[in-house]
Amino acid sequence: MATKKFLYINRKPPHGSIYALESLEVVLIGAAFEQAVTLAFIDDGVYQLLQNQDSSAIGTKNFAPTYRALGDYDVNRIYVERESLELRGLVKEDLMPLTWEDEDDDWAEKDSIHVVGSAELAEIIEQQDVILNF
């Protein structure tokens, strides 16, 4: 099967609509297809990766812990737009740590999240074959 570069762009907050949850479902299913997967979080999408989420007061499913499984699915290129964080008064430390184990480097635990500026993110978008927006 041909290998393509898939980019999932997440622009919406984790709650308020179902886009974030159903996007994550696509990413997890898609991981089985062994394509080159990249995730980008832009605009309110950066809220999806916030630490210590608790949705109990609104009665919706808190699916935030599921992001931690991404490393096990070899989804380890996760780009968060710096400008989107700054506009919302957030820094990388506000986000949940997401890591993966590099089997080519003695299973060293490495950071999956990369904070990049919009210009660099534009270049990453440019390199993709299939872009799904959520």
Next chain:
Amino acid sequence: MKFSIMVNEGPYTHQASDSAYHFTEAALRAGHQIVRVFFYHDGVNNGTRLSVPPQDDRNVCDRWSQLAQQHQLELILCVAAAQRRGMLDADEAKRAGKDSNNIAPGFEISGLGQLIDAGIQADRTIVFGD
């Protein structure tokens, strides 16, 4: 060129399904190939056979069925998104113990793998959303 189409909004509330329909119809008319149309999120509601719009308006759901019939077009509703929203074919309804089904002709329920596969097969994947 081979296109795959993703429709992420339901009929009428958003224009996404209309735009996707017009794009798909125009692409076919121009001799392009449509690998698959994949309906996700509220987009699965485009597959209902129970929509009854006013007579002086377009019928968004029927239009997809007709296009599928004319061009052997593959219209896929994501099963997980469909189940959440009460979109069931006869098999799904039976499995879930429901007394009815509501999928329009030409639509099929299948998994998210069909979306990834469509992206792999197509030269271009076009997403229609809000």
